[in-house]
Amino acid sequence: MQLYRKKLLKLSKLNMSNLHVGHSEIATFAESNVNLKREDAEDLRAQVNRLRDRLESYLKEHPDFSLKKMILSGSLAKGTALKFINDVDVAMYVSAGDAPANMNELSSWLASRLREAFPNFKPEQVVENPHTLTVLFSGSGLKVDVVPILYEGDPDWKGYLVSKHTGEKILTSIPLHIDFIRRRKVKHDVHYAQIVRLLKYWAKNQKTENENFRFKSFMIELLVSHLADNGLVFDNYPEALANIFAYIAKDAFKSPIIFSDHYDAQSCEETAHPIRIWDPINPKNNTAKLYTDQQKNTIIEAALDAGDAIDSALRCPTKSDSLRYWRKIFGPTFDA
Helix, strand or coil, X not given: XXXXXXXXXXXXXXXXXXXXXXXXXXXXXXXXXXXXCHXXXXXXXHHHXXXXXXXXXXXXXXXXXXXXXXXXXXHHHHXXXXXXXXXXXXXXEEEXXXXXXXXXXXXXXXXXXXXXXXXXXXXXXXXXXXXXXXXXXXXXCCEEEEEEEEECCCCCCEEEEECCCCCCXXXXXXXXXXXXXXXXXXXXXXXXXXXXXXXXXXXXXHHHHCCCCCCCHHHHHHHHHHHHHCCCXXXXXXXXXXXXXXHHHHHCCCCCECCCCCCCHHHCCCCCCCCCEECCCCXXXXXXXXXXXXXXXXXXHHHHHHHXXXXXXXXXXXXXXXXXXXXXXXXXXXXX
């Protein structure tokens, strides 16, 4: 991976005032094509909140019930959702002592508890998946992915989710994860979340073009958080994106990404995983531990190509040429 293009480091020396496509054009494109509209986000949250309120009402009458709390999670909760959101993630905290010991039975058990708490649900509205459920809103068509978290009474709502890939129990806390992202958003105004969304949009386009490309949203959020904590400024989107792609290309995931918000960084064990991006809540959870060397290299090559495209776009003599390079990053619909 010594193919790192040193010219990416020279981007900050360009005269940004003479660009055909710069910060304002990227921001405008993001607002119309990348970001989930505020009113749409509020509508989705309202639908989930109505479900949560009904559960809380049921819990007041049945305090010993196995379901303990419903919390909106994922990109909608963090404010990093893309425009065409397919579904909404919800964490369902369940009493660990009541849940089945056989995790293969967890989905069916949770489905029964949900139907008990929401007797108006039609059978087809609750779809069982391995370790999760999907709740379908019959009116709006909204899909809510319900992930059970085994809860033992921790005041920070730490509990164990069951990995859909390995079946192992992983310590997590949805409120602490949301707070982790919120603090970065506050420090960097609107730009932190916007850069996250732009990178997620880039990754989405990469997956369309290359079925082997894999770069999950949580890893992107943590990568941007790491760079934010180390002084990267996000208020110029072409520069910020170029610097992020340059970091991926130069570091090539050799350095572990670790946060000290909730634990001593020294508590993360040494591993031989190709990518090491540690969960900011759980020092035993490398969020990228299932990634292979080939998948790592695919991300690095895509970052190299994206960095080259930005470099070329910022130096183009005409707007049409600049747009051609930006479309390599954001797809054929990009315009400015």
